[in-house]
Amino acid sequence: AQKITQTQPGMFVQEKEAVTLDCTYDTSDQSYGLFWYKQPSSGEMIFLIYQGSYDEQNATEGRYSLNFQKARKSANLVISASQLGDSAMYFCAMREGGTGGFKTIFGAGTRLFVKA
Amino acid sequence: KAGVTQTPRYLIKTRGQQVTLSCSPISGHRSVSWYQQTPGQGLQFLFEYFSETQRNKGNFPGRFSGRQFSNSRSEMNVSTLELGDSALYLCASSTGGGLPDEKLFFGSGTQLSVL
Numbered sequence: 606a607q608k609i610t611q612t613q614p615g616m617f618v619q620e621k622e623a624v625t626l627d628c629t630y631d632t633s634d635q636s637y638g639l640f641w642y643k644q645p646s647s648g649e650m651i652f653l654i655y656q657g658s659y660d661e662q663n664a665t666e667g668r669y670s671l672n673f674q675k676a677r678k679s680a681n682l683v684i685s686a687s688q689l690g691d692s693a694m695y696f697c698a699m700r701e702g703g704t705g706g707f708k709t710i711f712g713a714g715t716r717l718f719v720k721a
Numbered sequence: 722k723a724g725v726t727q728t729p730r731y732l733i734k735t736r737g738q739q740v741t742l743s744c745s746p747i748s749g750h751r752s753v754s755w756y757q758q759t760p761g762q763g764l765q766f767l768f769e770y771f772s773e774t775q776r777n778k779g780n781f782p783g784r785f786s787g788r789q790f791s792n793s794r795s796e797m798n799v800s801t802l803e804l805g806d807s808a809l810y811l812c813a814s815s816t817g818g819g820l821p822d823e824k825l826f827f828g829s830g831t832q833l834s835v836l
Contacts, residue, residue: 642825657821657822695799706777
């Protein structure tokens with residue numbers, strides 16, 4: 606079973622508009638972390654934002670915010686005022702515990718296209 | 722502060738050969754994780770090394786192995802290469818605290834093509 610589900614393979618957004626990238630997760634852990642990473646065409650993954658499972662406030666980092674709904678197990682990324690440079694792959698990730706300690710697993714990703 | 726360095730950037734090998742990829746983490750980081758990225762499977766966790774010990778392992782065959790040195794640099798080895806091993810191999814370093822909030826810092830990856 607998929608632990609991280611990103612249902613949008615591709616998304617289009619007009620420059621300067623906001624866009625929401627969906628992410629749902631599955632875990633039985635009480636303590637876990639949720640992340641979003643951006644991967645431009647260069648290939649290097651870039652950390653965007655983090656949300657802890659015990660955090661009551663939604664995380665924000667500049668134009669990025671994470672809409673965390675714990676009961677629904679969703680962690681959607683909201684990008685406000687999209688820019689052309691936001692065109693990239695976006696990965697939702699979860700860090701959860703296991704026999705070997707915590708490890709980070711990723712969803713399949715959403716490719717975002719920002720139109721001028 | 723220097724970022725995560727992966728070498729080589731590109732590799733072309735033939736089936737049956739073996740390959741070694743290298744990763745130098747950010748100074749002070751003690752954990753190195755390896756991921757395989759393919760268009761069909763996305764990012765798949767291979768393993769994590771911390772203080773020269775494998776701390777976590779994904780579901781890959783034994784042909785995939787790794788090690789970490791005392792300076793935290795890590796190598797990943799794939800023996801008896803198969804066509805399906807063609808992928809972007811990403812290395813990520815982190816502080817190694819083993820907590821849920823530990824974020825990963827990635828290198829640019831090694832693009833491996835198996836012919």
